[in-house]
Amino acid sequence: MNDPSIRNAGGAPNGRISGKGISMRRLLALCRKESYQIVRDPSNILIAFVLPVILLFLYGFAINLDVSLVRLGLLRLDDGPAAVSFEQQLRGNPVFELHPGASQAALQAAMSRGEIRGMVVIQSDFSSKWTHGQGAAIQVLTDGSEPNTANFVSSYVQGAFANWQAARAPLADGTPVPGLDLRSRAWYNPATISRDYLVPGSIAVVMTIIGALLTSLVVAREWERGTMEALLATPVTAAELLLSKILPYYVLGMVAMVLCTLVAVLLMGVPFRGSFLVLAGSSTLFLGAALGFGLFLSTTLRNQFNAAQAALTAGFLPAMMLSGFVFEIGSMPLPLRLLTRVFPARYFTSSLQTLFQAGTIPAILVPNDLCLALLMVFWLTLTARKTTRTLD
Amino acid sequence: MTEAATAIEVRGLLKRFPGAPAPALDQLTTAMRAGTITGLVGPDGAGKTTFLRTLAGLLSPSEGEVRVLGLDPCAQSAELREQIGYMPQKFGLYEDLSVLENLTLYADLRNVVGAERAAAFERLLAFTDLAAFTGRYAGKLSGGMKQKLGLACSLLGHPQILLLDEPGVGVDPISRRELWKMVRALAGDGMTVVWSTAYLDEAELCDDVRLMAEGRIRASGTPRELMDPMVGRCFQITQLADSPRSLLHRVLNAPEVIDGAIQGSAVRIVLREAEVFPDLARLGAGAEATFRAVPPRLEDAFISLLGGGPGGDSALAQVTQAREPDPALDPEGIIQARHLCKRFGAFQATDDVSFAVARGEIFGLLGPNGAGKSTTFKMECGLLKPTSGQALVMGLNLEHSPSQARQQLGYMAQKFSLYGQLSVRQNLLFFSEIYGLTGETQRFKVQQMVETFDLAPFLDTLAGELPLGFKQRLALACAVMHEPQVLFLDEPTSGVDPVTRREFWNHIHGLANKGVTIIVTTHFMDEAEYCDRIGLVYRGRLIALGRPDDLKQRCATPERPDPTMEDAFIALILEAEHE
Numbered sequence: 001m002n003d004p005s006i007r008n009a010g011g012a013p014n015g016r017i018s019g020k021g022i023s024m025r026r027l028l029a030l031c032r033k034e035s036y037q038i039v040r041d042p043s044n045i046l047i048a049f050v051l052p053v054i055l056l057f058l059y060g061f062a063i064n065l066d067v068s069l070v071r072l073g074l075l076r077l078d079d080g081p082a083a084v085s086f087e088q089q090l091r092g093n094p095v096f097e098l099h100p101g102a103s104q105a106a107l108q109a110a111m112s113r114g115e116i117r118g119m120v121v122i123q124s125d126f127s128s129k130w131t132h133g134q135g136a137a138i139q140v141l142t143d144g145s146e147p148n149t150a151n152f153v154s155s156y157v158q159g160a161f162a163n164w165q166a167a168r169a170p171l172a173d174g175t176p177v178p179g180l181d182l183r184s185r186a187w188y189n190p191a192t193i194s195r196d197y198l199v200p201g202s203i204a205v206v207m208t209i210i211g212a213l214l215t216s217l218v219v220a221r222e223w224e225r226g227t228m229e230a231l232l233a234t235p236v237t238a239a240e241l242l243l244s245k246i247l248p249y250y251v252l253g254m255v256a257m258v259l260c261t262l263v264a265v266l267l268m269g270v271p272f273r274g275s276f277l278v279l280a281g282s283s284t285l286f287l288g289a290a291l292g293f294g295l296f297l298s299t300t301l302r303n304q305f306n307a308a309q310a311a312l313t314a315g316f317l318p319a320m321m322l323s324g325f326v327f328e329i330g331s332m333p334l335p336l337r338l339l340t341r342v343f344p345a346r347y348f349t350s351s352l353q354t355l356f357q358a359g360t361i362p363a364i365l366v367p368n369d370l371c372l373a374l375l376m377v378f379w380l381t382l383t384a385r386k387t388t389r390t391l392d
Numbered sequence: 393m394t395e396a397a398t399a400i401e402v403r404g405l406l407k408r409f410p411g412a413p414a415p416a417l418d419q420l421t422t423a424m425r426a427g428t429i430t431g432l433v434g435p436d437g438a439g440k441t442t443f444l445r446t447l448a449g450l451l452s453p454s455e456g457e458v459r460v461l462g463l464d465p466c467a468q469s470a471e472l473r474e475q476i477g478y479m480p481q482k483f484g485l486y487e488d489l490s491v492l493e494n495l496t497l498y499a500d501l502r503n504v505v506g507a508e509r510a511a512a513f514e515r516l517l518a519f520t521d522l523a524a525f526t527g528r529y530a531g532k533l534s535g536g537m538k539q540k541l542g543l544a545c546s547l548l549g550h551p552q553i554l555l556l557d558e559p560g561v562g563v564d565p566i567s568r569r570e571l572w573k574m575v576r577a578l579a580g581d582g583m584t585v586v587w588s589t590a591y592l593d594e595a596e597l598c599d600d601v602r603l604m605a606e607g608r609i610r611a612s613g614t615p616r617e618l619m620d621p622m623v624g625r626c627f628q629i630t631q632l633a634d635s636p637r638s639l640l641h642r643v644l645n646a647p648e649v650i651d652g653a654i655q656g657s658a659v660r661i662v663l664r665e666a667e668v669f670p671d672l673a674r675l676g677a678g679a680e681a682t683f684r685a686v687p688p689r690l691e692d693a694f695i696s697l698l699g700g701g702p703g704g705d706s707a708l709a710q711v712t713q714a715r716e717p718d719p720a721l722d723p724e725g726i727i728q729a730r731h732l733c734k735r736f737g738a739f740q741a742t743d744d745v746s747f748a749v750a751r752g753e754i755f756g757l758l759g760p761n762g763a764g765k766s767t768t769f770k771m772e773c774g775l776l777k778p779t780s781g782q783a784l785v786m787g788l789n790l791e792h793s794p795s796q797a798r799q800q801l802g803y804m805a806q807k808f809s810l811y812g813q814l815s816v817r818q819n820l821l822f823f824s825e826i827y828g829l830t831g832e833t834q835r836f837k838v839q840q841m842v843e844t845f846d847l848a849p850f851l852d853t854l855a856g857e858l859p860l861g862f863k864q865r866l867a868l869a870c871a872v873m874h875e876p877q878v879l880f881l882d883e884p885t886s887g888v889d890p891v892t893r894r895e896f897w898n899h900i901h902g903l904a905n906k907g908v909t910i911i912v913t914t915h916f917m918d919e920a921e922y923c924d925r926i927g928l929v930y931r932g933r934l935i936a937l938g939r940p941d942d943l944k945q946r947c948a949t950p951e952r953p954d955p956t957m958e959d960a961f962i963a964l965i966l967e968a969e970h971e
Contacts, residue, residue: 023503025500025503025505026500026501026503028500029496029497029500029501030497030501032497033486033489033493033497036488036489036493037486037488037489040488041488225482225487226480226481226482226483226484227482227484227485227486229445229450229478229480229484230478230479230480230483230484230485230498230545230546231484231501232450233448233449233450233473233476233477233478233480233484233546234473234498234501234502235470235473235474235501235502235503236501389469390449390450390451390452390466391445391450391451392451392452
């Protein structure tokens, strides 16, 4: 045991100076360590690669703002040709599944049981009013307890009625009017458009989770496990520490971004009309802001649980509610509209929607990217200021 | 040469944390010589870790001056950092990195590269016996191996100063001894080592000792210097007529005695003044009883400095009513473990553990961290389901027995498990309600606990802000308020100062005398002596079971006729490994 060579186990002293700036060797060593930790922790892989795919499919298929098949009750109290013709119009529309009823009471009972989503009542004087041009009308009753569906039902039926009127117009005033207005078909079947619009938004949500949630854990974990103390006792600098946390998670985030885009375009059939280079640039800026935010929480709170809570509340939730992903920012009250401006997800959602649906439109993308860059600088600077070389 | 003689110098060091009522370090002035091992000893909260962190430049002093190798650790950290090796309490290892990856990381960070690195790795791996495990993740190493790897990482880059923060806590005694030998070898080569520890027996081996309590250095000197005033004051009373436990109780109340402890069938005492003995006849020690001088220990010096032990009475025992034994129960098997096995995935945490604890007996479970004592303990009180085997308390399996059975049981968890955000009074009320105390009975018991444990001044203090000793008292109060017949204590004394430890054992002895059956875990080897019987747990197996004296006698050799409990443990581990 009494080995005299132990004293010099680390080699001879050579008076190297360190402490300032960045040593590539130390930075690489720290990045390598961080990467091993990412790869070896299954929960990271789960969050970075499995969760995005699940969320994309969830948002892409489950959150659907359209109604594909409406079970509609029909009470026709009129046997005239006009009434029969309108019924045929409704039957011919694939959106509706008609449930004819004997009485209004029976249909109302069916609606309260949830068997039908709404009902159309054609009064007994419908045909005669139509024939005499007295402004024939139908009555639409919907289930107000599901306002979204109720809206769809009433607008679908209104649309169908408008179409029917347009088609029958020559009979009324004797002048033939050519064909139907084909554009109105898009109104009936907007399902694909809804997904095209939701999927890019959900990519922003997914990237917020990866950028802010994962990084909110990493610095706090070092504090909790006591490794930060050991690191700080070495010649490592604050800049190296910070960079070693940013770079590996940036790479992870970009890989997840590529995965998300591939899933959206190849598996879900969402069109991409913009430039991939611009997409990469915007993603970089967004990840910078999200990582900076997560690291800031982790560095100040020094506790994994608290930091993750904060990241979910201040990162994930606003990305869902205030990014324009589901709820349109334009229809929010002014204070909320202003609030959305501090969340990076807002700008990223807008950029993604533009790049996927419309193309590379500088008028939208440039201001978005500038705001993201500003937020990135803000959070990273704040984190850098909080990254100290002591435990105080 | 004066520069070389003093490696570390501290003058008027004061460290105050924002929000804390008292400074963590209060006017420390001391110096440490180059090439020596200085032990920082004291209970939790004494300021050991804060002091080491200040030396490492990780904390800045609020006041005063710190010089390490003549440099200011904060202002000149860049120059100093490569000269200091620092091993924090949890060893600072990355559990999901292999042994070699941990070493490589720290070598890169400490600028140890090229051929120099290869040579350093080779030497350190040989030195720490880890060469065969370079590919293993640090998280999968045993406590002793982690400790050695932590040491190896902090030794990279030729430090002249080595700061070790409680390296021996919870590590098995064999690894502790090996670590000690390594550090001794390093100091022999001129390295200055500062070693913080809660174990006073560990500090006895240091060249120089600083006894710390409440942020202050209470005594400095070599172990010999510190123990000198105790010479002629330490004796063993042997050949007792009665049980050592009852004699200890009486002898601690004698005015001539400041401290005492059970040692097997004998009682070890510390006198207030040299050669002023208590009257053995009056103490009822028996006609045969005699005094035998024994060498002083550092613990004696520390207790003497702190003003002596707490006397022999347990206020708790006085208010506890003796219970008549339940004739329906087997008095020899109040607590029973029958072939207990617990498996976590591929890991066998306990393997075929069997024992029985008699009524009024104190049974100790001893072993290093991770050996399986807490697992055994938790299965016994119904908190964990055994993979196979049975755990019975008073003939019942607590895992699926009614709450009346649990009503008979008191449990004090290893970690402080009271509500830190509730005041002392609220905690007492809450736990009394949980155990179904109401109305007058509840008021009476809460008041009784407050008086018994001197909690009155702290009634409105949040439990989380109590001094450690009082936290432990409150935890015990909450565990015994409903007068349980069986008491489970999981490391009740870890981290507390030796005087509070004495007080705790007075309570435990007092309760056992009233017929309470007690099972206790500890990693203080000397505390095993307080138990009637002990079970040694090592790597999930119960490797020995018996009275402390018998276990020690099993390992007595002509060269070592009077082995300590730690000697016995090491011998028994080696014996178990040879089988």
